[in-house]
Amino acid sequence: MSIYTALRAGVSGLTANSSALAVISDNIANVNTVGYKRSGVDFSALVNAQNSNTTYNAGGVLPLTRQQISLQGSLEQSRSATDLAISGDGFFIVSPNNQQLSNGGSVLFTRAGSFTIDADGYMVNAQGLFLQGWPVASDGSVTTSPTSLSAIEAVNISGVGGLAEPTANVGINANxxxxxxxxxxxxxxxxxxxxxxxxxxxxSLEVFDSLGAPRTIAFGFLKTGPNTWQVESYARPNTNITGGAGTGGLLATGTLNFNTDGTVASATGTIGATFNIPWAAATGASTQAINLDLNTGMTQFAKSFGVTSVTADGVPPGDLVGLVLEGDGMLTAQFSNGRARALYQIPLATFLNPNGLAADQGGAFRTTLQSGLYNINSSNAGGAGRIVSGALEASNVDLAAEFTNLITTQRAYSAASRIITTADEMLEELLMIKR
Structure with missing residues (x-):
C-alpha cells in the first residue's frame, strides 16, 4: 500500500538527514583540527519496482558519505621547525608504533604534521603517530623505493651525538x-x-685532531739564499706527538722557492705535500694527515713579514641545537659548531584516488581498493607536493558552508517528519471507515 511506503520513505528521510547532521557536526567540531579533511553527504534515491501505473511505491533515500581528502586546507605559519605541512599532493607516511613497516609495522598516511620529538627521540605528531623516513647513509646517499617500505624507518634522532671533524687541509697566506x-x-x-x-x-695555527681537540702546530721560515727559504713544521708542545721530544716536534721539512716577481716557484720536500701528524698515545687521537698549501698565498716582497690569513678546516665537537627540513624533504641536524648533517629524507605517498582512502585513528588514512596503491616519492618530485617546515595545514572545513548545510538539513528533517505525521493521519482516516 502506498501509504505504508510513504511512511518508510519518511523514515529513510529521517535516517538520511540524521546521518547528514552527524557529518556536519563532525566537520564543525574539527574546524580547528590540523590536517582534518571534511566529509559530505550525497543523497541517492531508492527506487522500488512499480506494479502498476495507477499506484506508486515510494523508495526513499539513501545517504552516501564522501570525503574531500584531496581538497587542501590553508597553510598557517608555526613557530616550531618540526611542524610540517604539504603544499600540493601527498601524505606523510606514519605508523602507530615505531616498528619497521616491513616487519609487522602498520602503515598509515596523514596530512597532520604537528610533529615533536618524544622522550625516546622519535618524531611523533599530536595524535601519537610516528613519522617515517629514508635514513641518510654516512656518505650522504639515500636508498629509496617508490613502492617498498623496507627502506623506510621511524625517524629517530636519539643517536645523533656531537659532531667533530679533524683538520685535513691547511693554507697559509703570508709575505x-x-x-x-x-x-x-x-x-x-x-x-x-x-x-x-x-x-x-x-x-703558528690551531688544528683539530680526530677527537676534536685543538692542537698547535708551528711553521718556521729560514732564508738560506736569494729566493730560497727552508720551511719546517713542528708540533707545540713537542710532546704532543710520538717521539717529538727528541726531534723538537718536527713534522715536515722542505724548501720554498720564489720567482723573481715574488710569487712561489715551487715547494719541495714533505712540506710541499701531505704530511702526517703522529699524535702521542696520551692524546688519544689517531695519526692525522695534513695537506699544506704554500703555493697559493705565499709571497716574497720587500716589505715586513706578515700573515694575511690562515685557513684550516675541521671543527671542534658540537652539540645538536636544532633540526632543519629543506624543501627536498631532507631532515638536517644543526650543531653548535656550525656544522650540519643530513639524517633522513622524508618521503611523501601519493594516490590515484586519495578521496578513496578510509579514515583511521588520529586523523590518518589507510588504503582501500578505491584509493589504489601508494606511490612513494621525495618531496616535490613524481607528483608529490613540497614539504614546508614551520607550517601546519589547517582544516579544509568552511564554516559558512557547514552552517548553511545545517539549516537545510534541519529543514529536510522536519519535512521528513511531516511525511510520517501526514501518513499517520491518513491511516487514521482509513481506520475510521470501519467505525
Whole structure:
C-alpha cells in the first residue's frame, strides 16, 4: 500500500538527514583540527519496482558519505621547525608504533604534521603517530623505493651525538721579507724545530685532531739564499706527538722557492705535500694527515713579514641545537659548531584516488581498493607536493558552508517528519471507515 511506503520513505528521510547532521557536526567540531579533511553527504534515491501505473511505491533515500581528502586546507605559519605541512599532493607516511613497516609495522598516511620529538627521540605528531623516513647513509646517499617500505624507518634522532671533524687541509697566506739577510751558518733539517737555529719568521695555527681537540702546530721560515727559504713544521708542545721530544716536534721539512716577481716557484720536500701528524698515545687521537698549501698565498716582497690569513678546516665537537627540513624533504641536524648533517629524507605517498582512502585513528588514512596503491616519492618530485617546515595545514572545513548545510538539513528533517505525521493521519482516516 502506498501509504505504508510513504511512511518508510519518511523514515529513510529521517535516517538520511540524521546521518547528514552527524557529518556536519563532525566537520564543525574539527574546524580547528590540523590536517582534518571534511566529509559530505550525497543523497541517492531508492527506487522500488512499480506494479502498476495507477499506484506508486515510494523508495526513499539513501545517504552516501564522501570525503574531500584531496581538497587542501590553508597553510598557517608555526613557530616550531618540526611542524610540517604539504603544499600540493601527498601524505606523510606514519605508523602507530615505531616498528619497521616491513616487519609487522602498520602503515598509515596523514596530512597532520604537528610533529615533536618524544622522550625516546622519535618524531611523533599530536595524535601519537610516528613519522617515517629514508635514513641518510654516512656518505650522504639515500636508498629509496617508490613502492617498498623496507627502506623506510621511524625517524629517530636519539643517536645523533656531537659532531667533530679533524683538520685535513691547511693554507697559509703570508709575505716573507725579500730584504732579509740569508742565514750563513750551518743548517740541517730539524734545526728550526729543536731551536738550534732561530727562524727568520714563525707562524703558528690551531688544528683539530680526530677527537676534536685543538692542537698547535708551528711553521718556521729560514732564508738560506736569494729566493730560497727552508720551511719546517713542528708540533707545540713537542710532546704532543710520538717521539717529538727528541726531534723538537718536527713534522715536515722542505724548501720554498720564489720567482723573481715574488710569487712561489715551487715547494719541495714533505712540506710541499701531505704530511702526517703522529699524535702521542696520551692524546688519544689517531695519526692525522695534513695537506699544506704554500703555493697559493705565499709571497716574497720587500716589505715586513706578515700573515694575511690562515685557513684550516675541521671543527671542534658540537652539540645538536636544532633540526632543519629543506624543501627536498631532507631532515638536517644543526650543531653548535656550525656544522650540519643530513639524517633522513622524508618521503611523501601519493594516490590515484586519495578521496578513496578510509579514515583511521588520529586523523590518518589507510588504503582501500578505491584509493589504489601508494606511490612513494621525495618531496616535490613524481607528483608529490613540497614539504614546508614551520607550517601546519589547517582544516579544509568552511564554516559558512557547514552552517548553511545545517539549516537545510534541519529543514529536510522536519519535512521528513511531516511525511510520517501526514501518513499517520491518513491511516487514521482509513481506520475510521470501519467505525
Amino acid at each position: 716573507l721579507n725579500s730584504d732579509q739577510t740569508p742565514h750563513t751558518g750551518a743548517y740541517v733539517a730539524g734545526d728550526l724545530a729543536d731551536g738550534t737555529v732561530s727562524p727568520h719568521f714563525e707562524s
